[in-house]
Amino acid sequence: MESPFEVVIKREVLEMILGSARALHPKETVFLLRGESTANKVTISEVVVPPFATYGRGFATFPAHMLPIDFSLVGTAHSHPSGDPTPSTEDFNRSMGKIILIATFPYQQRSDVTIYDREGVKLKLQVT
DSSP: OOOSSEEEEOHHHHHHHHHHHHHHTTSOOEEEEEEEEOSSEEEEEEEEOOTTOEEETTEEEOOGGGSOOOTTEEEEEEEETTSOOOOOHHHHHHOOSSEEEEEETTOOSGGGEEEEETTSOEEOEEEO
16 A cells, blocks of 8 residues: 655654663653644654653553643654564554654664554654
């Protein structure tokens, strides 16, 4: 299936996500993605550490009811220490916004990141 929209991320934001995943490995990490969204493009400009986040082996979570209303959130990002970039049912159920970013071990480069829409369609990622 063709990518329904383009995703653009700032290089320093991507490097921060990968660096955090390396630092917490083998635990998962989780972030909220802030930026702008239109019908055919999502631009990720910064990450937000969710309040009261919990990081563990095989999971990372946060209490969604503790988040303030923020219309600039475009998605979520988390790591998969297993190296498998496939989103789980839990990933889809806990996602927010239009996209899900998954960083996989060894968290070193662009190829260790996969982006999906809320339907599970893989999206193209442009780093600026």
